[in-house]
Amino acid sequence: MNPLSVALKGKGVLTLARRGVSLVSRYGLTAARLDGELRRLADLTEQYGCRATLPITTVVLRRHAALIRAYAARGVEFAMHGYQHVDHSQLDEAAQTAQLGAARRVFEQAGLPLRGFRAPYLRNNAATLAVLRGLGLTYDASPAHAWEVLDGPETPAYRHVKEFFHARSAERYPVVPHVADGLVRLPYSLPDDESLVERLALTGAAPMRRLWLAILQRAYALGELFVIGLHPERTTLCFEALRAVLGEARGLQPAVWIARLDEIADWWRARAAAVVTLTAAGEGAYRVTASGPAGLTVLTRAVELQTEAAEWADGWRRAAGLSFELRAARRPCLGAAPQTAPALLDFLRQQGYVVEVAAERERYGLYLDRPSFSAEAQRPLLAEIEAAAVPLVRLGRWPAGARSALAVTGDIDALTVWDYGLRLIER
Ligand SMILES: [Zn+2]
Structure with missing residues (x-):
């Protein structure tokens, strides 16, 4: 399946079309807008004494290596988010060995340490894990867990994305890391920023803040791990919700450990x-x-x-x-x-x-x-x-x-609208 049809399958035609209209305003024609969003995210996490982990599609890293290195120098961790933004569950081991080997070389050429992986669309297969082990990576941060925190009934769009991500219910399955044959599997929490904004159609800070604070409370009560997903292009949109979670977490006793994914895996x-x-x-x-x-x-x-x-x-x-x-x-x-x-x-x-x-x-x-x-x-x-x-x-x-742990993460699929467009046709 080519990336465009995967995107269509995952998002639905209407959602994708709506998304297309807003892409230019979301990414911008140059990386200046995304750089501003990344700076806000880095400033906020530093203010709370923590750093984020940002998985990045490596064709994007290759085009913007200097910009990314500047954030790495501030302690931000970058992980691999595919060489291209493709559905790894549809690729065999040989194809993934080629893709992820190429991705690792991009990290090496950029002079960035590489410890972990998050699958595009959070979708991978057994071969993905074998390839990650072969590359000597420490963790895979793809398994999705949905926290049951919605105020009302689920929207069809949210239900659809949970199925697409093969998300497990946090009420039924513990949301903790798991070491499998030496590779640490780290959970991803739903609803993420994309679910809040596009699937649940929430607007304004209050409802987003309420849902993320509810996840924090539940993860804290259970002693588990809340991995926030915030694509950096929505930093401003979800800023108050993130700030509320970090502020609340820092006030709890016993403490919430706020760390990067590499630190959590280690x-x-x-x-x-x-x-x-x-x-x-x-x-x-x-x-x-x-x-x-x-x-x-x-x-x-x-x-x-x-x-x-x-x-x-x-x-x-x-x-x-x-x-x-x-x-x-x-x-x-x-x-x-x-x-x-x-x-x-x-x-x-x-x-x-x-x-x-x-x-x-x-x-x-x-x-x-x-x-x-x-x-x-x-x-x-x-x-x-x-x-x-x-x-x-x-x-x-x-x-x-x-008592519990928290990580701030956000996938970088694109830094400009050109990156975003290219990811759909690039082979
Ligand atoms: Zn992505």
């Missing part, structure tokens, strides 16, 4: 590999030792701590230090039967839980015995563990005791 991979040991220290007493990346924190529940600790959230306490003793009625971790599905063990460890595989069921307050495990079972399992009032030690999901 943290998740390192924290998932952290090691916690529990050794007996007398009758009903245990020594806990954790080792892992800087920022690692240990949370405990329903135990008698022999170290200083502070209330954290949801009944958990944050222990001071990474090595201490505690007293507990049961072994303070999750137990799992030997036949437990490896996917379940991997999922829980990636969330920071300590799980021991052992046949002695009675040693543990909560003992899991599930030979099969699906993505649909993830959220119910987390709810079951959180609701169980049993002694537990776990690692904080996010660094330095943060």
